Amino acid sequence: MDQMNRSNLSPYRSFTRDEWAALREGEPMVLGVDEIDRLRSLNDRLSMEEVEAIYLPLSRLLAMYVAATQQLFKATRRFLGSNGSKVPFVIGVAGSVAVGKSTTSRVLQALLSRWPNTPKVDLITTDGFLLPNAVLESEGLMNRKGFPESYDVKALLTFLSDVKAGHEHVEAPIYSHLTYDVKSGETVSVDRPDILIVEGLNVLQARQPSPSEADRAVPFVSDFFDFSVYIDAAEDTLRTWYIRRFMRLRETAFTDPQSYFHRYSKLKDDEAIATATHIWNGINLPNLRTNVRPTRARADLVLTKGEDHMIERVDLRKV
Template sequence: MTTRSKEHALGITALGERLSGVSGRHEGVVIGLTGSVASGKTTLANQVAAVLAEAHAVETVSTDGFLYPNTILEERGLTLRKGFPETYNAEALGDAIAALSTGTADFPGYSHVTYDVDPGMTRTIAQPDILILEGLGFQPLSPPPRPAREPDYLVYLDASEDDLLTWYTERFHRLWRAAETDPSSFYANFLHMTEPELLEFAKSVWDRINLPNLRDHIAPLKQTADIVVLKD
């Protein structure tokens, strides 16, 4: 294992231990995990969950399922603002968090292949010791103790804008390649492009949509987060 890999593993373990300590304060802790598009929220959630699973019942779920379906976004003229706060059903997200505190809750799923909410991916989750709810769509949290419709704690995954752009274009390129053998993929819409054209298009999407969303709506959540994790 390289020095960098060891540092990464130690960081994941340290975060897991911090969240494990949080979970001892009451049952059914909900940890919100947010950060920019392409920052690696899902990967971090899964890695930390693996650490926590040694001593706790843990579930991870994405907020992506609480995006309004593409048909509704189109009707409301919000297609090019997907990921902005107004494209999430915040009431339904709050309902699910509150319902989980008393038993079970349904969490809808989202397909990054079709780029839309997928009802068939809905998961019914019974209250675990710790739920890691990762994604976008969070509002600034109330001061502790927080109401039942909000996560108990918020973790913010921070990274430089340059790194985020690199990770975003790499992911866009990877999904574009995968679409060559999957005509149902949303990214099949871009197969007519050359690779340089695709990368330029991905950068334009970042500059027009994801970067303004990051600066105006996501990054400010760092100020009310309970834990900030820096990724390089």
């Protein structure tokens, strides 16, 4: 099969960086340098040029999708003769550890909140739906943290179902990266936003139903998404970024005596690199290969990064 036929069979339309940037269509820049600096995660790189070339066109596309969905909702409500509550547009953001999911999510939140039809944009991470450390330890899952079985999937599905039903003040648990655990009794409220961004490792995964669920329609987390983004990079690049982040954390967050990883702040450089490499090879890489990367093909949009954290290619699912 020649290259043209293979391209035609792909469910995606691919864009180079310059081709995608041209789709900005003159949309004005609404974020300043200081705000971009605040949105950037530790060890991630985010420039004004990156926001203009990649995220402004994406926010323009998403604003169009949201507007079309809002009109569809109004049409359906007229057809049914109902006065149902506003239904948020839900965006899922997936990808490996250290790939920059948090930065992408915060940038999209900042940009989308500037559009007139979506002034209220909320963001939650699925880290809050991880099982508490005490539960993970009792079930022998501490070394599987971040794997699908380490999440309270039922609670996450209930949360998304309530949000999509237009309920007020839907509570989501909060996770502390300092203590490496869910904050007991602490929640964040999601109150009928125009857009909800859900960021997490495995948000696009289609789980295998249990025997008791075989005869029932069991939803996946991604069933509640109106649009999904997967952020991709080569394995070697991701490992390098993870080690660099670990080394930065060793000098910053890990120095806090309350940090779960405080013991790592005392490591010498070679010991820290060896430790980070061991964690990557033993936990993050297997999870990436088995659970995270296989979900890439389910995304509506794939952003592929190069070694410098710059997005080199954009793949948009054909409609």
